[in-house]
Amino acid sequence: MTNKISKIAVLTSGGDAPGMNAAIRSVVRTCAYHNVECIGVYRGYQGMIENDFKEMGPRSVKDIINKGGTVLKSARSKEFMTVEGRKQAYENLKNQGVQALVVIGGDGSFTGAEIFNKEFGIPVMGIPGTIDNDIYGTSHTLGYDTALNTVVEAIDKIRDTASSHNRLFFVEVMGRDAGHIALNTGIGAGAEEILIPEEDLGLERLLDSLKRSKESGKSSSIVVVAEGDKIGKNVFELKEYVEENMPEYDVRVSVLGHMQRGGSPSCFDRVLASRLGVKAVESILEGKTNYMVGLLNDKVCLTPLEQAIKGSSEIDKELLRVSDIMTI
Numbered sequence: 001m002t003n004k005i006s007k008i009a010v011l012t013s014g015g016d017a018p019g020m021n022a023a024i025r026s027v028v029r030t031c032a033y034h035n036v037e038c039i040g041v042y043r044g045y046q047g048m049i050e051n052d053f054k055e056m057g058p059r060s061v062k063d064i065i066n067k068g069g070t071v072l073k074s075a076r077s078k079e080f081m082t083v084e085g086r087k088q089a090y091e092n093l094k095n096q097g098v099q100a101l102v103v104i105g106g107d108g109s110f111t112g113a114e115i116f117n118k119e120f121g122i123p124v125m126g127i128p129g130t131i132d133n134d135i136y137g138t139s140h141t142l143g144y145d146t147a148l149n150t151v152v153e154a155i156d157k158i159r160d161t162a163s164s165h166n167r168l169f170f171v172e173v174m175g176r177d178a179g180h181i182a183l184n185t186g187i188g189a190g191a192e193e194i195l196i197p198e199e200d201l202g203l204e205r206l207l208d209s210l211k212r213s214k215e216s217g218k219s220s221s222i223v224v225v226a227e228g229d230k231i232g233k234n235v236f237e238l239k240e241y242v243e244e245n246m247p248e249y250d251v252r253v254s255v256l257g258h259m260q261r262g263g264s265p266s267c268f269d270r271v272l273a274s275r276l277g278v279k280a281v282e283s284i285l286e287g288k289t290n291y292m293v294g295l296l297n298d299k300v301c302l303t304p305l306e307q308a309i310k311g312s313s314e315i316d317k318e319l320l321r322v323s324d325i326m327t328i
């Protein structure tokens with residue numbers, strides 16, 4: 001391994017996701033393993049601008065693998081969107097002797113990292129951390145698996161009350177641009193219909209489906225709706241629409257909201273974070289830059305940051321068919 005780098009900084013940026021702490025731990029410990037110094041940057045890019053750094057060694061990341069959120073805190077930094085802000089950040093990193101940067105975050109954070117590299121030449125490596133799973137170049141982002149489990153558990157509880165009262169529930173889950181959470185939890189929790197940003201089910205088909213469901217003897221139903229579903233109506237508007245057209249239904253709404261981001265990471269996310277952290281640091285030490293580490297076909301691999309940012313992570317259309325068959 002060609003090891004010219006002696007100090008690496010790590011930060012978490014954008015929305016937090018379970019597994020970020022496990023990734024920080026992995027980056028810090030892989031640095032220690034290769035005798036490279038590591039510093040943590042608090043509050044993402046904003047902390048880089050404000051000199052908010054902390055030396056990190058293997059023991060400073062004990063007891064965090066099981067914790068949700070991020071011990072380094074996360075932030076969205078407007079100042080980093082300006083050349084002056086990025087220049088200040090670079091000066092601060094230089095003063096600290098930092099020679100490379102690991103960014104744990106989403107595509108916005110990766111865009112910032114790429115621009116930063118272009119302007120100042122500092123090697124950057126991205127680790128995908130976002131519950132939405134909307135990043136090209138990895139089958140799973142950190143936090144996605146945990147979020148799926150959290151949502152399925154919540155819908156199971158909603159189902160108990162739905163079936164006791166013969167109700168129809170619209171459950172809104174996260175996913176403004178991507179339906180991965182809705183599609184998978186919809187199947188996992190046995191939803192009647194799943195509304196996602198990628199596919200326009202249409203209001204008529206929704207009503208037809210609910211009618212069929214009633215006629216087939218089902219007394220309660222769950223419809224999982226992604227925040228950005230293509231029909232363009234939010235869950236409350238959907239409730240009104242169905243109540244107007246199917247007064248026989250007692251309709252309720254549940255918006256799961258930020259609880260989906262929280263909680264202890266699943267075993268899958270902890271292992272993924274550990275693998276991605278090792279690959280991120282070792283890739284930097286091999287002289288690589290401007291890549292995102294990800295998981296494809298269960299192999300850890302590198303995707304150029306530019307592709308990860310521009311590409312889209314497609315839903316598996318076969319899952320739509322599976323969902324249709326399951327709701328017979």
Ligand code: ATP
Nearest residue numbers: 014015076077080081105106107108109111112130
């Ligand atoms: P999430 O998927 O949770 O939204 P994200 O990483 O996409 O995560 P963003 O808010 O889009 O979250 O980006 C995080 C931060 O990255 C921004 O607050 C900003 O500091 C930096 N950033 C994003 N886009 C740019 C850009 N074009 N130039 C410079 N910095 C950027």
